[in-house]
Amino acid sequence: DAGITQSPRYKITETGRQVTLMCHQTWSHSYMFWYRQDLGHGLRLIYYSAAADITDKGEVPDGYVVSRSKTENFPLTLESATRSQTSVYFCASSPNRGPPYNSPLHFGNGTRLTVT
Amino acid sequence: DAKTTQPNSMESNEEEPVHLPCNHSTISGTDYIHWYRQLPSQGPEYVIHGLTSNVNNRMASLAIAEDRKSSTLILHRATLRDAAVYYCILRSESGGGADGLTFGKGTHLIIQP
Numbered sequence: 001d002a003g004i005t006q007s008p009r010y011k012i013t014e015t016g017r018q019v020t021l022m023c024h025q026t027w028s029h030s031y032m033f034w035y036r037q038d039l040g041h042g043l044r045l046i047y048y049s050a051a052a053d054i055t056d057k058g059e060v061p062d063g064y065v066v067s068r069s070k071t072e073n074f075p076l077t078l079e080s081a082t083r084s085q086t087s088v089y090f091c092a093s094s095p096n097r098g099p100p101y102n103s104p105l106h107f108g109n110g111t112r113l114t115v116t
Numbered sequence: 117d118a119k120t121t122q123p124n125s126m127e128s129n130e131e132e133p134v135h136l137p138c139n140h141s142t143i144s145g146t147d148y149i150h151w152y153r154q155l156p157s158q159g160p161e162y163v164i165h166g167l168t169s170n171v172n173n174r175m176a177s178l179a180i181a182e183d184r185k186s187s188t189l190i191l192h193r194a195t196l197r198d199a200a201v202y203y204c205i206l207r208s209e210s211g212g213g214a215d216g217l218t219f220g221k222g223t224h225l226i227i228q229p
Contacts, residue, residue, distance in 0.1 A: 033216045043160070043219035058216065090159045092216070104150070105217060107159030 003027075006091050006108035013081050014116055021076045021111045023091030031094045032074040033105065034058075034066065036087040043090065049074055081115045088112050120204045125224040128194050136189040136223055138204030143184050148207045150217065151178065151189045153200040160203065160219070163189065199227045 004025040013019045023032065034046040045058030047066040055066050063085060065077045074093075078085055089112075092105040121139040128134045140149065151163040164171055164178045166187075171178040177190040191198055203222040 031216075035216075035219075042221055045216050045218070048216050092159070104162035104165065105152075105160070107161065109157075109159050 004091060004093055004106055004108045006089075006111050008111060009109070010112050010114075012114045012116060015082060016080050019078050019081055019113070021078075021089050021091075021113070023074045023076070023108060025072055025074075025091075025093040025106075027093060027095075027106070028071055029093035029095050029106070030071070031103075032068065033092040033094075034064070034074070034076045035090045035092065036060065036085075037090060037110075038087050046076065046089075078113075081113075083115050086113060086115045120206060120220055122202070122204050122220065122223045124221065125226065127226040127228060129228050130196060131193055134191040134194045134198070134225065134227075136191075136202050136204075136225065137186065138188070139186045140204070140206055141185045143206060144208065146208055149178065149180060149184075149187050150205045150207050151176070152203045152205065152217070152219075153198075154203070154222070155197075155200045163202070165207075194225075194227050196227050196229060199225055201225070 007022045030051050033048045035043045037043045044060050046064050047058050049055045049068045052068050052071050068074050088110045090107050090110045092107045094105045095103045148165050148167050150165040152160040153163050154160045164173055164176050166178045166180055179188045201222040201224050203219050205217050
């Protein structure tokens with residue numbers, strides 16, 4: 001089915017381990033985004049990508065790495081997980097951001113990550 | 117970025133209309149008003165957006181004040197499935213900097229049966 005899917009849905013990892021969260025969309029949307037959601041902070045942008053091989057930092061990029069070799073995939077890697085990265089992570093996509101800049105974002109259902 | 121102000125929570129009864137307010141007194145002429153909602157354990161979901169004129173779609177209506185300093189999301193007949201956090205977000209046409217949306221705390225809508 002067309003849409004945006006995130007995997008895994010739940011992940012428990014240990015401090016210091018590397019973990020990759022996957023995001024795949026079938027719409028061929030140019031823009032993709034990673035957000036994290038924490039109690040008391042709401043949704044915050046980690047990284048975004050305007051197209052394949054083009055990525056840029058958002059509000060809270062430290063400790064995260066992204067890549068986008070294909071339009072449809074936008075994995076998020078925590079190179080050395082810390083407890084402060086325990087959160088719910090949401091991936092989103094949207095079509096080209098041309099005028100009038102009103103293309104909605106489509107979100108996945110999230111990955112709940114716990115770092116012990 | 118221009119900010120929005122929403123009530124922390126609102127309560128309504130099932131099958132009644134719901135009016136969710138949003139203040140955005142520093143809105144600029146190129147800012148679009150977007151509404152998203154987040155159901156429990158799900159990602160945010162697009163609801164509606166507008167610039168100056170009132171907008172309707174299958175989910176809701178958006179009423180925008182003439183001076184654009186406030187807007188109201190209208191759910192015409194709330195159901196229990198409309199219980200969610202509703203976010204009012206300004207998205208600038210001029211862009212620049214990080215793309216995407218800046219989420220505030222939103223309004224937690226509670227629907228009573």
